[in-house]
Amino acid sequence: MSRIDRRFAELEAAGRTGLIPFVTAGDPLPEHVAALMHALVAAGADVIELGVPFSDPMADGPVIQHASERAIANGVGLDDVLRAVAEFRSRDGDTPVVLMGYLNPVEIYGYARFAQAAVRAGVDGVLLVDCPLEEAAVLQALRDAGLRQIMLAAPTTAPARMAQLCEAAEGFLYYVSFAGITGATHLDIEDIAMRVADIRVRARAPVAVGFGIRDAASAQAIAGFADAVVIGSALVDRLAGAADAADMVERARVFLAPIRAALDAHRKQQG
Amino acid sequence: MNKTVDFNAYPDTHGRFGNYGGSYVAETLMAPLAELTEAYLRLREDPAFVAELDRDLKHYVGRPSPIYHAERLSRYVGGARIVFKREDLNHTGAHKINNTVGQALVARWMGKPRIIAETGAGQHGVASATVAARLGLKCVVYMGAVDIERQKINVYRMKLLGAEVVPVTSGSKTLKDALNEAMRDWVTNVADTFYIIGTVAGPHPYPMMVRDFNAIVGREARAQMLEEFGRLPDVLTACVGGGSNAIGLFHAFLNDASVRIVGAEAAGEGIATGHHAASLAAGRPGVLHGNRTYVLCDDNGQITETHSISAGLDYPGVGPEHAFLKDAGRAQYVGVTDDEAMEAFHLLARQEGILAALESSHAVAQAMKLAREMSKDQIVLCNLSGRGDKDVHTIAAREGVEV
Numbered sequence: 001m002s003r004i005d006r007r008f009a010e011l012e013a014a015g016r017t018g019l020i021p022f023v024t025a026g027d028p029l030p031e032h033v034a035a036l037m038h039a040l041v042a043a044g045a046d047v048i049e050l051g052v053p054f055s056d057p058m059a060d061g062p063v064i065q066h067a068s069e070r071a072i073a074n075g076v077g078l079d080d081v082l083r084a085v086a087e088f089r090s091r092d093g094d095t096p097v098v099l100m101g102y103l104n105p106v107e108i109y110g111y112a113r114f115a116q117a118a119v120r121a122g123v124d125g126v127l128l129v130d131c132p133l134e135e136a137a138v139l140q141a142l143r144d145a146g147l148r149q150i151m152l153a154a155p156t157t158a159p160a161r162m163a164q165l166c167e168a169a170e171g172f173l174y175y176v177s178f179a180g181i182t183g184a185t186h187l188d189i190e191d192i193a194m195r196v197a198d199i200r201v202r203a204r205a206p207v208a209v210g211f212g213i214r215d216a217a218s219a220q221a222i223a224g225f226a227d228a229v230v231i232g233s234a235l236v237d238r239l240a241g242a243a244d245a246a247d248m249v250e251r252a253r254v255f256l257a258p259i260r261a262a263l264d265a266h267r268k269q270q271g
Numbered sequence: 272m273n274k275t276v277d278f279n280a281y282p283d284t285h286g287r288f289g290n291y292g293g294s295y296v297a298e299t300l301m302a303p304l305a306e307l308t309e310a311y312l313r314l315r316e317d318p319a320f321v322a323e324l325d326r327d328l329k330h331y332v333g334r335p336s337p338i339y340h341a342e343r344l345s346r347y348v349g350g351a352r353i354v355f356k357r358e359d360l361n362h363t364g365a366h367k368i369n370n371t372v373g374q375a376l377v378a379r380w381m382g383k384p385r386i387i388a389e390t391g392a393g394q395h396g397v398a399s400a401t402v403a404a405r406l407g408l409k410c411v412v413y414m415g416a417v418d419i420e421r422q423k424i425n426v427y428r429m430k431l432l433g434a435e436v437v438p439v440t441s442g443s444k445t446l447k448d449a450l451n452e453a454m455r456d457w458v459t460n461v462a463d464t465f466y467i468i469g470t471v472a473g474p475h476p477y478p479m480m481v482r483d484f485n486a487i488v489g490r491e492a493r494a495q496m497l498e499e500f501g502r503l504p505d506v507l508t509a510c511v512g513g514g515s516n517a518i519g520l521f522h523a524f525l526n527d528a529s530v531r532i533v534g535a536e537a538a539g540e541g542i543a544t545g546h547h548a549a550s551l552a553a554g555r556p557g558v559l560h561g562n563r564t565y566v567l568c569d570d571n572g573q574i575t576e577t578h579s580i581s582a583g584l585d586y587p588g589v590g591p592e593h594a595f596l597k598d599a600g601r602a603q604y605v606g607v608t609d610d611e612a613m614e615a616f617h618l619l620a621r622q623e624g625i626l627a628a629l630e631s632s633h634a635v636a637q638a639m640k641l642a643r644e645m646s647k648d649q650i651v652l653c654n655l656s657g658r659g660d661k662d663v664h665t666i667a668a669r670e671g672v673e674v
Contacts (some may be wrong), residue, residue: 058455
């Protein structure tokens with residue numbers, strides 16, 4: 001059983017909603033990525049989404065774009081990201097790590113080479129934003145190596161496609177809460193609840209909801225009907241400008257603690 | 272080259288040109304792209320739509336554009352006859368209008384009241400603002416902050432036409448970032464918004480649709496060559512940034528095996544200097560802006576900043592059909608430097624009384640290089656894709672002249 005599957009099974013058994021923080025690898029402090037990941041776990045992360053910086057992040061809002069730009073300016077590449085995961089793995093063998101990013105860095109690295117290196121580093125899955133189901137054949141080498149391919153589903157996804165996605169989903173299915181970019185502010189909770197309920201009935205994999213969740217209140221609103229919530233831009237924004245590793249770790253703790261508490265205050269409905 | 276390839280058979284239903292093209296976008300865009308593909312495939316077979324498009328191309332754009340045998344320039348160069356396809360004579364002064372007229376009509380037939388566009392030099396932005404004004408559509412143009420500074424006249428033209436110009440300050444603040452930002456707008460406002468992409472890049476169906484709307488250039492030119500010269504040209508050439516004017520000229524000739532095809536990319540200060548925008552000549556296969564194609568990027572897969580004297584060629588990717596034609600050996604892509612383009616600009620002005628756009632001047636330079644090595648009975652057909660009025664300030668500044 002993969003780390004991702006095991007973690008969601010544990011959450012299910014405990015009736016808890018998973019917390020999946022997203023951070024961009026190399027921002028704010030490129031030499032302390034692993035330390036940040038440990039801090040996320042200490043603050044209650046169940047899965048970590050680690051962003052691979054890319055120069056042209058089409059699906060991301062300004063906060064994550066700028067984090068990506070800073071990381072690139074800091075010289076962070078895919079090898080650095082994998083090194084950070086390996087360093088994290090040396091002290092944490094349980095928390096699943098999903099790399100989130102865009103296809104070109106992986107394409108240039110080479111799919112087979114990347115698959116081997118990522119597994120060796122302890123990566124559990126990848127979410128490549130610009131690689132929809134139709135193009136996923138290029139990721140065969142990753143699947144063969146045991147990496148879970150996390151798929152996105154969106155409010156605009158047509159019913160027939162949704163059925164395909166539910167069928168293909170592995171690890172977890174990431175439901176994009178609204179048609180837009182990361183970091184937006186308005187969520188229609190009722191609409192999300194309805195759609196996620198429908199997906200949870202059909203998908204074999206658990207469903208995580210992301211895009212636009214920024215604090216304890218919005219996380220709690222989602223917690224009632226999702227298997228996990230993803231929180232990215234608001235966290236990245238909070239970490240930006242941290243003076244040193246201790247400051248960064250403290251910011252992560254202060255930001256995530258109330259969200260963790262809000263999720264735990266809310267037992268998940270059975271799906 | 273494999274002579275059995277039918278180049279009209281591309282792309283396939285997934286938008287693939289061999290290994291290139293496709294739909295590399297976030298899930299949120301898959302439905303709007305499917306909706307657009309369905310609408311476009313239906314409309315291009317709809318006689319009422321086709322008739323309206325033809326009418327607009329004739330009476331609003333001014334088609335057909337002529338071909339013109341540049342006799343003085345040909346004599347000066349010595350060698351083959353140089354013939355220009357005069358896209359510079361279109362309304363708004365470039366080939367860009369062929370595409371925006373087409374896409375704006377698709378937008379109206381789809382019932383979308385708002386159009387968005389990205390622009391580098393501002394030509395596509397102006398062409399989009401133009402058709403939006405004519406059809407009464409709201410128009411928002413995304414433009415890199417650096418380009419806004421470089422192209423003030425075009426920014427003002429767009430505003431005069433009623434468009435809103437939004438500065439993009441992310442990344443390198445140029446065309447590629449404007450494209451990212453337009454995509455983000457589209458994802459967010461897809462219900463009422465149509466995204467008019469200005470070149471043969473982006474996810475399916477854009478490379479196909481933009482090509483189809485520009486392919487009239489080659490269809491006309493092919494018929495005009497047969498009518499006026501009784502034969503096809505020996506070589507075609509056109510400048511390639513994203514590649515829309517080039518594919519527009521090339522497409523009707525792809526199955527004419529006797530016609531050699533050469534695309535001219537921006538070699539900037541020289542490919543060896545790294546300051547260029549020659550994605551095909553010096554890049555590698557990758558994924559950018561929704562399609563697999565040749566891109567300029569570093570070993571970490573980060574897209575690199577490009578350089579060209581012409582903003583319209585200053586793009587780190589290229590249309591996937593060009594990538595396919597390169598790998599298939601059907602077309603060849605070479606670099607033309609800033610200096611060579613400037614020299615061609617001046618020669619054309621002095622020999623023929625034509626101020627060509629700096630983009631098109633790359634093609635003119637390449638046409639002269641080709642002609643020089645060919646015999647007098649041969650013909651080079653070159654796409655003169657746009658006029659140079661927009662560039663006079665850039666040229667004056669480069670040559671230290673105050674205007």
